[in-house]
Amino acid sequence: MALYKPNMATLEMMLFCFTVSLLFSFTKGDGEPSVYQVLQSYNLPPGLLPNGASGYTLDPKSGRYSVNLSSICEVNVANYEFQYSPSITGVISQNNLREMGGVKVKAALLWVGIMNINRNQDQLKLTIDGIGDKEFPVNVFSLSPNCKQL
Numbered sequence: 667m668a669l670y671k672p673n674m675a676t677l678e679m680m681l682f683c684f685t686v687s688l689l690f691s692f693t694k695g696d697g698e699p700s701v702y703q704v705l706q707s708y709n710l711p712p713g714l715l716p717n718g719a720s721g722y723t724l725d726p727k728s729g730r731y732s733v734n735l736s737s738i739c740e741v742n743v744a745n746y747e748f749q750y751s752p753s754i755t756g757v758i759s760q761n762n763l764r765e766m767g768g769v770k771v772k773a774a775l776l777w778v779g780i781m782n783i784n785r786n787q788d789q790l791k792l793t794i795d796g797i798g799d800k801e802f803p804v805n806v807f808s809l810s811p812n813c814k815q816l
């Protein structure tokens with residue numbers, strides 16, 4: 667039995683390396699999907715993010731993501747002002763973003779955080795901190811808006 671121990675350890679090590687490299691290639695390999703494609707793969711519209719995302723990380727297991735924009739960004743969508751921090755975080759799953767950080771909407775002259783976005787067929791429900799839910803048709807977010815020059 668003792669003879670096999672080193673072999674088992676080697677095998678486990680190889681398996682571990684294989685798993686790590688598989689994870690790595692899934693998130694960072696050649697032909698890595700854009701963050702906009704990632705949104706779509708979770709049935710969410712790409713326009714939830716403005717143009718200009720410079721990089722992202724995604725843990726495919728937990729869905730925890732972070733997205734970098736080159737700077738703070740404001741866009742106008744459906745007559746609402748949205749503001750994106752240079753660093754956006756959250757957890758993505760099918761039809762859903764939760765534990766969101768870094769995205770705000772202007773409501774009655776104040777910037778308030780968007781905490782959660784949930785898709786139900788052709789409607790997107792945004793849960794806004796201290797205000798409640800606001801629904802938008804999904805197609806309002808079908809194209810990524812450009813950041814305004816601030």
Ligand SMILES: *[C@@H]1O[C@H](CO)[C@@H](O)[C@H](O)[C@H]1NC(C)=O
Pocket residue numbers: 720721722723732734
């Ligand atoms: C995002 O920006 C931070 C700070 O500049 C940097 O440390 C991090 O590596 C960036 N992440 C990605 C995925 O580009």
